[in-house]
Amino acid sequence: DTGVSQNPRHKITKRGQNVTFRCDPISEHNRLYWYRQTLGQGPEFLTYFQNEAQLEKSRLLSDRFSAERPKGSFSTLEIQRTEQGDSAMYLCASSFNRDTEAFFGQGTRLTVV
Amino acid sequence: AQTVTQSQPEMSVQEAETVTLSCTYDTSENNYYLFWYKQPPSRQMILVIRQEAYKQQNATENRFSVNFQKAAKSFSLKISDSQLGDTAMYFCAFMSFGNEKLTFGTGTRLTIIP
Numbered sequence: 645d646t647g648v649s650q651n652p653r654h655k656i657t658k659r660g661q662n663v664t665f666r667c668d669p670i671s672e673h674n675r676l677y678w679y680r681q682t683l684g685q686g687p688e689f690l691t692y693f694q695n696e697a698q699l700e701k702s703r704l705l706s707d708r709f710s711a712e713r714p715k716g717s718f719s720t721l722e723i724q725r726t727e728q729g730d731s732a733m734y735l736c737a738s739s740f741n742r743d744t745e746a747f748f749g750q751g752t753r754l755t756v757v
Numbered sequence: 758a759q760t761v762t763q764s765q766p767e768m769s770v771q772e773a774e775t776v777t778l779s780c781t782y783d784t785s786e787n788n789y790y791l792f793w794y795k796q797p798p799s800r801q802m803i804l805v806i807r808q809e810a811y812k813q814q815n816a817t818e819n820r821f822s823v824n825f826q827k828a829a830k831s832f833s834l835k836i837s838d839s840q841l842g843d844t845a846m847y848f849c850a851f852m853s854f855g856n857e858k859l860t861f862g863t864g865t866r867l868t869i870i871p
Contacts, residue, residue, distance in 0.1 A: 684864075685863055685864075686861030686862050686863050687848070687861050688861070689859065692858065699857075700857070700858065702858075735802065737802070742857050746859070748802035
């Protein structure tokens with residue numbers, strides 16, 4: 645296992661298009677987290693899953709955002725009708741439980757033009 | 758809501774020297790975790806050190822140690838014998854016992870000068 649994997653690493657899209665990102669967590673980890681990081685800022689929490697259940701969503705996650713984790717394995721984050729303000733690095737992390745270390749992926753950098 | 762403040766946007770230090778990164782936080786909770794994460798230029802966030810608020814003893818991991826002052830809500834990171842590989846963004850983060858989200862500061866860009 646090589647850690648948390650995120651694809652694609654980079655995505656350029658035109659405003660108004662839909663995009664989907666994928667995160668593959670470390671295999672035995674039942675927690676999966678999504679964060680967004682804009683330039684010059686720390687990551688901001690978006691949502692998290694325990695197995696397939698989405699347990700918390702940030703107010704940052706507008707109706708245009710949706711995340712899924714079917715069967716408690718990989719997760720997808722979809723952004724519909726992208727806006728320039730969505731340009732950011734989207735980070736995924738996973739952990740075995742809430743008391744253990746969260747491991748981060750390298751992120752997907754989204755640029756909306 | 759919790760907030761985390763890192764007042765040093767950038768720092769630089771000569772290789773082998775010691776450097777301290779500052780972090781303060783605001784919370785009304787009594788039980789929580791504090792973290793320092795390192796984000797090298799490759800962008801993958803790595804956990805450096807973790808502190809449980811109920812533990813009075815400061816956490817230490819090899820060259821990395823913290824000074825946790827609960828009453829002052831201060832959580833600084835000391836890097837001893839700094840190495841070129843320590844060059845990175847460093848983020849201080851908070852997590853309450855009651856939930857699972859990390860609240861990050863804005864980061865400190867640390868450069869180790871050869």
